[in-house]
Amino acid sequence: MRRAILWLIVLAAAAVALIEARSWMDRHPQDLPWTALSLDDPLGRFTASKLARLGKAPAQCRLLLAEGGTLDVPAPARISSNRCGYRDGIRLRGDNARLAGFAPAELITSCPTAAALLLWDKRVLQPAAQRHFGTGVEQVLHAGSFSCRRLYGRASGPWSEHATADAVDIVGFRLGNDRTVSVLRDWSAGGSGAAFLRDVRDGACAMFSTVLSPDYNAAHRDHLHLDMADRGAAGWKACR
Template sequence: MASKPVRVFLRILLLLLLAIAAFGAFWFGLVPNTLSPFPRISLDTRPGIFVDARLSALRFDPALCRAVLKEPQISASPIPDRPHDNGCGWENAVRFSKVGGAQLSVGQITCEMAAAVALWMEHEVQPLAREMFGQPVARINNMGTYGCRNIVGNPMWKGVRSQHATANALDIGGFTLADGRTISLIRDWKGKGRESQFLREAHRRSCRYFRVSLGPEFNVAHKDHFHFDRGLMWTCR
């Protein structure tokens, strides 16, 4: 029979493994929203705590996706799945042409990414634009969503599929305000004016919605755009 210290250790180890398994289930979106202790994500209000787990619940639930992705925050329509082949394809994805009151044409993007973009635009970017410029963003410069390709710009990840390969990422190159003024990452990120401040604050606020949020200072491959995704990694740089 095991000694008391060993039994205590085994119990602690079991609890730790159960905690890791529970975390993983939420992380991978394996817990149905009906079984989740967290409230369903809504685009109507700025979410409080447990944002990541609530977004993950959308991953494999098309019915929940349709219930969450609603006008006026986003004009999304579901698209047929493309079974994964050689690391490329998508599941439970949508297309949309407008999000957070701004024009953004996206042909394929996962439901949870679409919800994250909508929350970021509606509750972070647009209030920031009105505060700093007295007007909203009218259009977003889309530099890429789906693309069957590997990660670029980092030799350590050579040969590894990008989140773009599963329509789980979005690259943004800048914004156009309602008066036609453009704010570009390649031109304005390193400046000292309001445009630079706006871009840096918009990037900072994106980190609560996207697991990976990369800006021009990450590496040369991102010098002209934001990269957002909801993959397995977690970094905001």
């Protein structure tokens, strides 16, 4: 009889634990690798890897962009070689009230990179600008996305994520009050500009696979490198 009661207690405890675990999973889909990505979910442990995996699901990626309210459109495929090019390019025109503009205009990135930029703008970039400057970001100043090259332009070695438009280099930001924040000029200058740049760098780490800044090396002294390298469901991230 006593053994039966103990078993009932154990089973009841296990049932409660299972219910609590299921409740936690329902409340935290962003922290589970197998749940579908929603741009409305809080940022979580697997947000970046889910965004990166959209490279294998272009239709799902474009649907997410549409659900996020973008007005941006697919770009024609561009294939330079068997290692360079993209088929899922998105033209970020900069005339969308839900996304800051880009300069130079009409930045083209892979769809996963566009989705990450949309999320970054909404969750990180605009809130950080309001905190530090009391205004929003009007334009993201960039040095491009697609470039058919290996890492650091070397003649051999791994290919850059730029080779598939899965990366973008950000050199600065133009604010709503016409102030420009430059990575090269303001990163080490102190004050609100430096604090803002570090906030947007750190925030990007939740949605991009790789985030490199002037803290990484001299080659990144003038820009933030953001990329969507697909390293698998539980892939590692680099944030420097």
